[in-house]
């Protein structure tokens with residue numbers, strides 16, 4: 001194990017890609033699960049806060065220490081097994097998404113979750129239940145986790161398998177040392193019925209593994225994971241449809257969403273998507289410098305990606321898409337068809353460039369980005385979107401709006417130019433989160449709560465359920481050493 005005590009070496013452990021910062025006294029770079037256990041036990045014994053981190057790509061400060069020690073998983077980076085027959089991989093938590101996909105690609109396999117930023121670690125993805133573009137088709141990281149090895153704050157080890165479920169509301173697990181951890185889930189504890197990454201996942205009949213996915217490093221440390229893999233499609237349909245009219249864009253998204261989710265419709269139309277991604281007029285303007293062929297008259301765009309299987313012909317599928325667009329009177333001269341891997345990489349790069357460019361702009365200004373991660377029920381989404389963008393324009397704030405519109409999930413990024421705008425942006429950001437919650441949605445569909453959004457968590461689930469979450473935290477981490485300041489504010493827990 002490497003132990004860093006020189007503060008000059010702490011920079012990478014106390015800053016993240018959202019331009020947030022933290023502070024710590026020591027960094028432990030562990031090499032195996034035994035060392036993880038040692039560090040966790042010592043921290044627990046001497047009441048020292050311990051923050052486990054992946055590659056610091058989280059956008060909520062969840063991986064930043066508020067004080068105490070950092071446990072870095074960067075050296076826990078072995079791909080232990082790839083099983084081509086049974087379609088699974090067993091990995092340590094510090095394996096990057098990029099290196100995993102690179103190992104899988106020659107075998108014709110892939111790991112479905114795709115949170116845009118492929119430098120993230122698998123442990124960080126599980127910690128945040130990351131999702132992204134393809135979660136429309138494949139679900140968030142949770143849906144691809146089969147087994148987890150986990151170390152609790154008191155050093156207890158547990159192995160979970162997705163095949164195990166609890167009896168109704170009686171959450172019950174047995175640790176490797178045969179200790180039983182048991183509590184009842186109140187019926188009132190219900191999370192919003194939209195894509196959501198905020199709050200402990202607890203519900204009747206659940207698999208206990210799900211509580212530890214998306215717990216943002218507050219319940220224990222993941223030391224190993226068995227991941228569900230998929231066979232890579234032979235080819236991909238990747239296309240960007242540009243619109244001059246926003247209403248047409250929303251109609252198109254709705255039709256593709258319905259066709260993808262309904263087997264009969266899918267058969268009739270022959271179209272479906274794994275990813276439905278939206279770009280607003282400001283996003284397109286921001287991208288025009290780098291992607292000069294974006295049509296000048298376009299005010300909105302949708303990127304659609306879909307895997308083509310062995311029994312389908314790429315040409316047939318493209319023809320079906322073309323017929324669909326013609327039937328919807330969508331001008332096909334405003335469509336990019338990603339015909340080869342270079343075109344498809346360009347389209348993917350365009351999507352990734354957007355948050356990266358936004359982060360660069362805001363970093364140069366020395367300010368923090370105010371980016372919503374809200375989702376609302378689909379039938380309310382278009383109105384919500386129009387209200388949100390109009391309210392931002394009314395305040396004269398620069399913004400870009402994009403996101404995973406197949407999941408009615410909006411990233412409205414406000415880019416304040418100075419401190420006055422920052423304050424106006426904060427008030428607006430807060431209103432949008434509150435409005436989304438009031439509509440039965442969430443303030444955090446994929447990035448999690450971290451250290452920035454604790455107030456909204458309480459607002460969304462209510463005082464009673466927040467108290468229940470605190471009880472769960474106390475059961476697994478009685479001294480509150482893990483991820484201090486994440487999910488719960490420092491004064492929420494004693």
Ligand SMILES: Cc1cc2nc3c(=O)[nH]c(=O)nc-3n(C[C@H](O)[C@H](O)[C@H](O)COP(=O)(O)OP(=O)(O)OC[C@H]3O[C@@H](n4cnc5c(N)ncnc54)[C@H](O)[C@@H]3O)c2cc1C
Pocket residue numbers: 017051052053054055056057058059062063073093114115116117119120121122123124125126127128129130131132133215216217218220221222223355356446447483486
């Ligand atoms: C440009 C950009 C675009 C992004 N787009 C998306 C997107 O589309 N969708 C999306 O979901 N996210 C997105 N993200 C956020 C980010 O990529 C994810 O949150 C990522 O999965 C976090 O991984 P990480 O390794 O960086 O973890 P970190 O940021 O280091 O940690 C994240 C959380 O996981 C916990 N954690 C880390 N390792 C462990 C472990 N071994 N055991 C227990 N807990 C652990 C940490 O304590 C922390 O709470 C984006 C980020 C950037 C910079």
